[in-house]
Amino acid sequence: MLWAGPEIMRYRRALLPTVKEAPSDATTASHSLLLRAGYVRRVGAGIYSFLPLGLRVLKKIERIVVEEMDRSGAEQVLLPALLPAEYFKESGRWEVFGPELFRLKDRKDADYHLGPTHEEIITDLARREIRSYRDLPKNLYQVQTKFRDEPRPRAGLLRCREFLMKDAYSFDADAAGAEASYRAMRDAYTRIFDRTGLTYRRVAADAGSMGGSKNEEFQVLVQSGEDIIVACEKCEYAANLEVAVSRVTPPPAAAGSVPAAAPVETPNQKSIEEVSAFLKVQPSQLLKSLVYRAGKRVVLAVMRGDHELNEDKLGRALGVKELELADAATVKELTAAPVGFAGPVGFQGEIFVDTAASQVPDAVCGANAADRHLQHVVYGRDYSGKVLDLRSVVDGDACVECGSQLKRYRGIEAGHIFVLGTHYSQKMGATYLDQEQKKQTLVMGCYGIGVSRLVAAAIEQHHDDFGIAWPISIAPYQVHLVQLGDGERVERAVREIEAGLEAKGLELLVDDREERPGVKFKDADLIGIPLRVTVGDRGLDKGQVELKRRTVKESRNVELAGAVEAIWSEVEQLRSEDQRASAHSKGQK
């Protein structure tokens, strides 16, 4: 792998500055370990230099991505990072992007910016070069540095202002073609993530600001992840919590008709727990009424008492990005009651009712009066509103697909694929001529992978108290040879193993420093290369060297004569184990 540096690196020559103490500003494991193990150095907020070891990992991941993109039939290009403003002005994103865009002026005072993503630039290329249905489909991708002036860069490589991204854009004649391109990318991404050796899950997701329709995220599963995802234990269903749904069983209806709604005194009983205990009814029979404010708009959201409202879902229903629970004063003004007694019956204003709430046959809800609730409330009879899914899925919910249990996980979004449709092509007039000589709009898809983010995500998933523990496919080197002592016998054994491993095309880091063994072992654990080989007098006395996996406590001794073969087969085994672990992790193909 020439393009990531030498196959054999001697520690004495290498820039590999490990440090014992973590810099105080590093809070996440990957951030701290990347700094401590000498992979990266901070240059500014959300701006990092990759040191030799860090670059090797980055290149390893990039290589997997490139190979699988090429295999999928996509073609690599390289678009500029420095962009004249005209393209983003044309699409409207010069304004939409706001302060997140790094803007600059040239000497003639013309507007420029650094590319945060490249839909406009690629669409411009497409409208110039794609003219006929014969030119379709096309899928163009690049691996390139992106710039986004994030409101809050954080956690080292996890959220940077300058980061390495693979972005791909597909162009098709029609929706069916775009769908096929999308599926091809999904397959490529599955191969890519499998090959990284990471545990991940492909999940349905919110399209967000990309303006597309169908989309899925590739989430690397880690406890420290920012995103919450929901996945079925049995089948393939998995979704970001923002859009996750589940089957909900309505509480059973009592025999006979429900009596007319009637008020009941509930002095000081505000919370669901209080009211349910006070009136001796299940929380699932209560209706929770939440007053939300989105700008000037104020709405009432009605949930079943035992359910959690999902603000992303409500936000989408309202078509707004930001919303918040109304303050006590607003609630009082709208419901004529303190917080805790709001209800949909007689509420003057917009009402959104969660599907499960609407199905409660005989409900209790706030009466919009202090210390009072209403019993025997029925949706459709006593109140109405827009019924839709507003609920956050929780652990143990039933899968919509198969009814098995759903479970929540945390993840880091490392990839996202979209069917974009004609959003950009329409705006920018990217068209082609079909067989009938008719002008048609190109149908697009876009597909991103955060390459530098994957470096951090991999560490978040693969580390312990001592350091990093790379999956072998993305480790900077496969073998870490610890040389103990500089006697002639040791030197000779090291050379012999080096030569043998080089002949097999393995990559190794040789710790040839004049350090005590303890220092070398600690650094080896910190750096995290998957296989450690120790060559020292103690073993050579018996004609042996020691093999140790980074993730296993025990080591084993092998004969020096067969060491190269033993190392080779160990590496092969690590490779296949990682692949199996990854492919097994998400039960989807």
Added chain:
RNA sequence: CGGGGCGUAGCGCAGUUUGGUAGCGCGCACGGUUCGGGUCCGUGAGGUCGGCAGUUCAAAUCUGCCCGCCCCGACCA
């Protein structure tokens, strides 16, 4: 942008409350010692105390303004 915190040697920190001209550990250099899980001892180099302005005989310490960084929230690969 709202809220909180921090800037003193390469890294981690003390010193700031109560102004008196800067210290500890790690690392680094040199000498010795040790040598299979961050040896031990000694010597030494290294700092415009984030910047600017002010108060004062005197400012790391007090005041003002500015800059940078980190953490918690709304966004994203």
